[in-house]
Amino acid sequence: MSWLVIAPILLPLAASAVAFVLHRRPALQRGWALATTAATLAASLALLAEVSRGGIVATTLGGWPAPFGITFVADHLSAILVVVGAVMALATAAYALADVDAGREGLGYHPLFLVLVAGVHGAFLTGDLFNLYVWFEVLLIASFALLTLGSGRAQLEGGVKYVAVNLVSSLFFLAAIGLTYGLTGTLNMADLAGALRDAPPNLVTLLAMLFLVAFGIKAAIFPLFFWLPASYHTPPTAVAAYFAGMLTKVGVYALLRAFTLLFTGDVAWTHGVLAVLAGFTMVVGVLGAAAQNEMRRILAFHIVSQIGYMILGLALYTPLALAGALFYLVHNVVAKANLFFVAGLVRRVAGSSDLDAVGGLYRHRPWLAIGFLVPAFALAGFPPLSGFWAKLLVVLAGLEAGAWLLVVLALGTGLLTLYSMTKIWQRAFWAPAPEGLELRRDAPAAMVVPVAALAGVTILMGVAVEPFLALAQAAAAEMMDPARYVAAVLGEGGTP
Amino acid sequence: MNSVILRTATRLLIGLLLLFSVFLLLRGHDLPGGGFIGGLVAASAIALYAIAEGFERAFALLRVRPRTLIGVGLSAAVTAGLLAAVAGDVFLTGLWWVREFEAFTLKLSTPLLFDVGVYLVVVGVVLTMLFSLEEH
Numbered sequence: 001m002s003w004l005v006i007a008p009i010l011l012p013l014a015a016s017a018v019a020f021v022l023h024r025r026p027a028l029q030r031g032w033a034l035a036t037t038a039a040t041l042a043a044s045l046a047l048l049a050e051v052s053r054g055g056i057v058a059t060t061l062g063g064w065p066a067p068f069g070i071t072f073v074a075d076h077l078s079a080i081l082v083v084v085g086a087v088m089a090l091a092t093a094a095y096a097l098a099d100v101d102a103g104r105e106g107l108g109y110h111p112l113f114l115v116l117v118a119g120v121h122g123a124f125l126t127g128d129l130f131n132l133y134v135w136f137e138v139l140l141i142a143s144f145a146l147l148t149l150g151s152g153r154a155q156l157e158g159g160v161k162y163v164a165v166n167l168v169s170s171l172f173f174l175a176a177i178g179l180t181y182g183l184t185g186t187l188n189m190a191d192l193a194g195a196l197r198d199a200p201p202n203l204v205t206l207l208a209m210l211f212l213v214a215f216g217i218k219a220a221i222f223p224l225f226f227w228l229p230a231s232y233h234t235p236p237t238a239v240a241a242y243f244a245g246m247l248t249k250v251g252v253y254a255l256l257r258a259f260t261l262l263f264t265g266d267v268a269w270t271h272g273v274l275a276v277l278a279g280f281t282m283v284v285g286v287l288g289a290a291a292q293n294e295m296r297r298i299l300a301f302h303i304v305s306q307i308g309y310m311i312l313g314l315a316l317y318t319p320l321a322l323a324g325a326l327f328y329l330v331h332n333v334v335a336k337a338n339l340f341f342v343a344g345l346v347r348r349v350a351g352s353s354d355l356d357a358v359g360g361l362y363r364h365r366p367w368l369a370i371g372f373l374v375p376a377f378a379l380a381g382f383p384p385l386s387g388f389w390a391k392l393l394v395v396l397a398g399l400e401a402g403a404w405l406l407v408v409l410a411l412g413t414g415l416l417t418l419y420s421m422t423k424i425w426q427r428a429f430w431a432p433a434p435e436g437l438e439l440r441r442d443a444p445a446a447m448v449v450p451v452a453a454l455a456g457v458t459i460l461m462g463v464a465v466e467p468f469l470a471l472a473q474a475a476a477a478e479m480m481d482p483a484r485y486v487a488a489v490l491g492e493g494g495t496p
Numbered sequence: 497m498n499s500v501i502l503r504t505a506t507r508l509l510i511g512l513l514l515l516f517s518v519f520l521l522l523r524g525h526d527l528p529g530g531g532f533i534g535g536l537v538a539a540s541a542i543a544l545y546a547i548a549e550g551f552e553r554a555f556a557l558l559r560v561r562p563r564t565l566i567g568v569g570l571s572a573a574v575t576a577g578l579l580a581a582v583a584g585d586v587f588l589t590g591l592w593w594v595r596e597f598e599a600f601t602l603k604l605s606t607p608l609l610f611d612v613g614v615y616l617v618v619v620g621v622v623l624t625m626l627f628s629l630e631e632h
Contacts, residue, residue, distance in 0.1 A: 002586045010587065014574045020567030062580075062588040108563065 002059035004050060005072045007043035008082045008121040012036055012089070016114035029110040030097055036114060037093040040121075041086035048079040052471070056478070056488035058127065066489050067188035071127035073489055076475035077326065081124045081253055084333050088245045089117045091454055095341055096238040097446035099348075104149045104236065112149070116142035116242070123250050127489055129180065129187040132254065133173055136218070140166050143247060146239050147231065158231035165227035169217035176210035183207070190489035193261050193482050201265055208263035208270050215258065218251025221311055222280035225304045229288065232303070233296035237344025240296065244303055245337030249329055252310050256325065259314055260479040267317055274315035279409050282308030286416040295343040295353040295428065298420055299336065302379065305413055306332045312410060313394050316401045322476035324393030327469065331386040331461060335375040338454040342372045345443050345451065346428060355424065360433030368443070369429045374455040376425065378462070380418040386461035389469070499548070506548040513541035521615050522608075531611035535618025542619075543626055551630045562623035569616025576610035 003010075015036035022029050051057060051074050060069035074082070092113070100109050119139030126132050140163075148159035181187055183203060184195035196204050213224070220228040228248065232240055255274075263270050285305025292298045310332070313325025343353045345368055350358040362369040378385035391414055398407040433439075461468050478484055517538035524530025546554035580589035588610075595602045 003581065006587055010574070010577075014571075014578075017567055017570030017574055020570060021564055023561075023563050023567070059586055061586060062590065063586055111567070 013118040019111035067191035073127035091450040098444040158234035173214035241340035278312035321397035328390035362429040531614030539622035565620030573613030
């Protein structure tokens with residue numbers, strides 16, 4: 001049982017060690033990465049099944065009891081996100097078979113990617129604030145290496161912005177951790193939930209704002225998002241897709257955790273700030289996208305805008321809103337990463353993903369067009385795809401809470417998202433091909449299969465929504481009742 | 497760099513530095529030291545050799561590629577954690593084998609194996625950086 005909680009971290013971590021040793025055998029590395037991510041997915045599904053069956057699972061490393069040892073906790077929120085992370089890792093590993101060139105493989109693409117996966121899963125599963133910082137650093141270092149691997153000029157430029165901003169975020173995070181420890185004497189999140197309640201409320205709110213800045217940068221919320229569109233369009237598609245899907249979501253996860261477990265003392269203020277930020281994030285992101293002309297840049301701005309919906313769900317802070325935020329998160333990871341995959345395929349087939357340089361893809365590559373249509377319409381919120389339910393939940397929660405302005409903003413953003421998606425659709429797929437555009441040979445299966453599989457997930461989440469919704473609601477119920485989390489970590493005697 | 501003084505000094509120093517790095521590694525469980533700082537000292541010893549004698553000879557001295565060291569080190573550290581499964585404990589639980597001899601007590605443990613792994617990773621990472629800077 002205790003091993004099951006850490007298996008989604010341990011498998012990729014151990015496998016990356018082996019992959020480092022195999023660094024002169026790229027073919028073997030590729031297969032190894034694929035097998036590892038598949039095993040990680042299996043372990044994650046087993047963990048989710050265990051959590052659904054028996055409730056929150058917790059373990060401490062090295063046998064040191066909580067709150068002194070490092071705790072790892074899997075509740076519904078963590079387990080769901082780990083499953084999503086493992087799905088994305090598997091899809092990326094498959095896509096990378098055809099997308100990552102030999103040069104990057106020689107520089108250690110595969111072991112670095114496995115470290116990144118371990119870092120993401122570690123951040124989802126840890127129950128200790130300082131350990132969360134460590135996992136953030138693990139994934140930051142791995143992602144920085146992946147972003148700049150191959151050292152193209154644009155890549156380095158994007159990479160420097162990325163790392164500089166993320167280091168600032170780490171600095172805020174570390175400072176906040178230090179202050180938290182000084183104030184309460186503990187960093188175990190379950191223990192903190194109780195300790196922060198007894199601390200002076202104004203200091204706790206100050207800490208909350210520090211964490212908001214630290215996690216807000218990671219999650220790319222307004223006004224701390226500018227680094228994301230500047231860096232995400234530069235690396236190879238496989239890397240960019242995983243980044244686009246997962247990395248900002250680690251920040252969103254940290255916000256979800258912090259503002260449901262730790263900082264719930266002054267909801268009117270903290271979540272009020274979140275609501276304002278959510279509104280700005282949605283609108284600014286979608287307006288930024290409307291001004292762009294390159295597929296991956298448009299998509300990068302849309303990541304920002306979509307984060308706004310998740311933060312909105314968190315800000316409303318009702319069971320329905322949190323379920324909506326989580327559902328939105330899962331839907332968004334799948335759809336967004338898939339769009340990046342499609343953009344990569346367009347580049348592969350047409351030689352560019354600049355909307356001025358491509359066209360006529362619907363006529364010549366109809367399957368590719370459908371592969372784009374599914375995630376794009378899901379993102380815009382068309383029924384019966386996953387995005388429709390995600391938006392519906394958040395909007396319903398907004399109406400329930402009487403947040404009319406935010407509901408209007410959310411719906412308006414949806415409309416503008418549709419505008420961006422139809423812009424790509426119309427210009428890359430419908431418009432006649434520009435003079436001299438030669439479409440290359442058909443795309444390799446390794447790139448097509450992940451696109452088809454993720455589109456399948458998007459459709460499944462839309463058509464058979466009930467089981468997914470039930471999971472999201474279970475997670476939301478746990479988030480609204482932190483005492484369950486605390487009891488699972490500290491035992492029934494723990495003071496929630 | 498072609499300097500007789502540096503080469504002679506390096507020949508004297510490198511053994512001492514490597515020995516000192518192992519000393520730091522073994523001392524680290526209870527006292528200041530450990531795999532990280534030990535690894536840094538070992539890497540600086542090899543870096544010194546590379547500066548004095550050239551990178552080809554340093555490479556030959558090392559025998560393995562630095563990146564292999566990272567892999568082996570990471571594997572050792574993970575294995576140290578996994579060994580706890582054999583004893584039926586949770587990940588990273590420390591296991592100890594203590595043997596009394598007449599002159600000394602031999603203490604082997606999974607934390608030591610973990611530290612050896614850290615040592616190798618640090619040596620590997622620092623030398624990977626150093627050698628790739630030399631390539632450019």
